Amino acid sequence: MNGKSMLALAVAALTLLVVSNSVYVVKETERAVLLEFGKMVQADLKPGLHFKWPMINEVRKFDGRVLTLDTAPQNFMTVEKKGMIVDYFAKWKIQDVDKFYTATGGDEMTADRLMAQRINEGLRNQFARRSLLDVVSGERDELMEKLTQNLDDFSRSSLGIQLIDVRVKQIELPPEVSGSVYSRMTSEREREAREHRSKGKEQAEFISADADRQKVVVEAEAYRDAERIRGEGDAIAAATYAAAYNKDPEFYTFVRSLNAYKKAFQNKDDIMLVDPDSEFFRYLKDAQGKK
Structure with a gap:
């Protein structure tokens, strides 16, 4: 191989290297920003084929799908000063790529940490205003919706993140609290059971008395009708006998x-x-x- 061939091969290889470092693709499931010497020059690149200057521009890509924040269970206190262990998760996705990159440097772990801090603070404040019964009952859904709405406003404006939903997976009581709580819940259920039995007994007595009254009325009316029919029959029979006798x-x-x-x-x-x-x-x- 002569010198010209070697030169042509080197030029081709260099051209291929330059082209490969100049062309990049943004997928439909990705969000991306274009940097120039580390400074953002274009945010939220559209999906498709793009070009950049090698050694000058850098492309940072992020997952544009709905992501899950799943943290370790946290300890919270209710308004009765009773501790509970709450395991929750959150769903979020990037809304504003410029704010997201500025606030987190494009690091999903940093975004999870910042979101977890805000969610923990929000849950702590919400649980501190409610009783244990309210937290584990129907008010929990309302609590989660209100918390999600409040945190979504913050995450959009500060982190460029849309907080889609926050849900509690499990609520457990510490061993030192669960015994007394279960005893109180058992007492409450027994009290409700006694009330239902008492109301049921009262209704049963009312229904029985009403049935007895209706029975007496029906029997009296039946006896009255029977005596009337019997009297009418006797009268007809006597008239028939009298008519036959007279003939x-x-x-x-x-x-x-x-x-x-x-x-x-x-x-x-x-x-x-x-x-x-x-x-x-x-x-x-x-x-x-x-x-």
């Missing part, structure tokens, strides 16, 4: 006598002492019933 009194008397004979002679062991001339044997002596 043929002799036949009616004959039928009654036959029924009386049937009942009198039903049992063969019975003995009857009756005067032969009694009215009872009227139709036995004469089919016409003549005396």
